[in-house]
Amino acid sequence: MQPGELSGKVFIVTGGNTGIGAAIVQQLAQRGGHVALVSRNRDKGEAAVQAIRAAAPESAVDLVIGDLSTVAAVSDLAATLLERYPRIDVLINNAGVWPMRRVLNADGLESAFMVNHLVPFLLTTLLLQRIKDGGSGRIVNVNAGLYVNGKLDMARTPYGLDFSRIRTYADSKLCNMLFTLELARRLAGTGVTVNAVHPGVIRTALGTTGGPLGWILRQVKRTWDTPEDGAKAPVWLATAPELAQTSGHYFNLLADTAVTATAGDPELARRLWDLSAALAGLSSDPVPMPSLSVTPPA
Numbered sequence: 316m317q318p319g320e321l322s323g324k325v326f327i328v329t330g331g332n333t334g335i336g337a338a339i340v341q342q343l344a345q346r347g348g349h350v351a352l353v354s355r356n357r358d359k360g361e362a363a364v365q366a367i368r369a370a371a372p373e374s375a376v377d378l379v380i381g382d383l384s385t386v387a388a389v390s391d392l393a394a395t396l397l398e399r400y401p402r403i404d405v406l407i408n409n410a411g412v413w414p415m416r417r418v419l420n421a422d423g424l425e426s427a428f429m430v431n432h433l434v435p436f437l438l439t440t441l442l443l444q445r446i447k448d449g450g451s452g453r454i455v456n457v458n459a460g461l462y463v464n465g466k467l468d469m470a471r472t473p474y475g476l477d478f479s480r481i482r483t484y485a486d487s488k489l490c491n492m493l494f495t496l497e498l499a500r501r502l503a504g505t506g507v508t509v510n511a512v513h514p515g516v517i518r519t520a521l522g523t524t525g526g527p528l529g530w531i532l533r534q535v536k537r538t539w540d541t542p543e544d545g546a547k548a549p550v551w552l553a554t555a556p557e558l559a560q561t562s563g564h565y566f567n568l569l570a571d572t573a574v575t576a577t578a579g580d581p582e583l584a585r586r587l588w589d590l591s592a593a594l595a596g597l598s599s600d601p602v603p604m605p606s607l608s609v610t611p612p613a
């Protein structure tokens with residue numbers, strides 16, 4: 316891979332101000348990509364942009380302020396991105412949270428369900444036509460291997476009822492996996508691909524907490540891989556020429572990996588799709604399933 320090889324391509328990276336997201340932005344920018352670094356916090360976002368420019372002065376990195384906490388805020392972010400970027404090649408839904416307690420947003424939705432699932436659903440569908448216009452767009456959803464522990468209860472999961480630190484995070488990532496595979500079915504034949512990736516076990520601020528548990532976690536994290544390591548698989552999915560036709564797959568790091576029966580259940584995915592559209596306030600199906608072409612009898 317050469318510097319400048321991604322020249323002319325526009326990438327959107329959510330949660331780009333820190334952790335895996337910041338490393339993704341840096342790796343794409345160093346290879347010539349034009350990257351929109353989405354951050355909810357201006358100071359953190361500017362610091363990240365400065366650090367990337369210090370490492371690679373020619374980088375084309377824009378700071379886009381965008382909160383992902385509510386449906387209205389995500390709609391505002393999508394409008395900003397559509398106004399600013401006449402071309403979008405790749406959307407990397409990286410922002411994520413691992414909450415230590417049940418937190419509801421202004422829409423009444425639990426924060427992990429919101430940020431880890433409903434935000435990718437809504438932001439992707441709002442940007443999809445622009446991504447389609449390029450003819451070969453890609454969507455990369457940063458998931459987590461823990462999705463296998465998720466269970467989906469349509470009446471309880473969106474509201475974080477029965478909150479548990481591990482289960483709630485896993486549930487949200489299961490929803491993101493179901494969304495990834497359902498979107499791939501709906502995008503079949505459009506030239507746009509969507510895949511999910513587990514980035515590794517990475518030393519970031521994710522799931523940070525105080526007290527004795529926080530202290531223990533900080534010691535354990537010292538042995539984990541770096542954000543630069545965590546960026547490698549998402550960047551590969553976003554750019555590798557050999558993956559141009561690959562869609563609806565889950566990669567555990569770089570390994571194409573079968574999903575669980577629950578994550579691969581198309582009926583569950585369709586029901587979650589409809590629920591997500593309703594929770595996001597969409598009045599019509601944002602990406603209808605393509606109808607099967609039936610050859611009339613002679």
Ligand SMILES: NC(=O)c1ccc[n+]([C@@H]2O[C@H](COP(=O)([O-])OP(=O)(O)OC[C@H]3O[C@@H](n4cnc5c(N)ncnc54)[C@H](OP(=O)(O)O)[C@@H]3O)[C@@H](O)[C@H]2O)c1
Nearest residue numbers: 330334335355382383384409410411459516517519520521
């Ligand atoms: N670290 C791991 O071992 C690991 C393993 C598997 C999967 N993942 C996934 O990797 C992705 C990146 O995580 P990370 O480890 O890099 O975590 P991180 O360092 O905590 O970064 C998370 C990013 O998401 C942003 N974010 C969270 N809530 C937001 C909101 N409401 N509005 C706007 N931005 C928001 C954060 O912004 P602020 O800085 O403003 O909070 C931050 O930029 C996540 O999807 C995570 O689930 C991580």
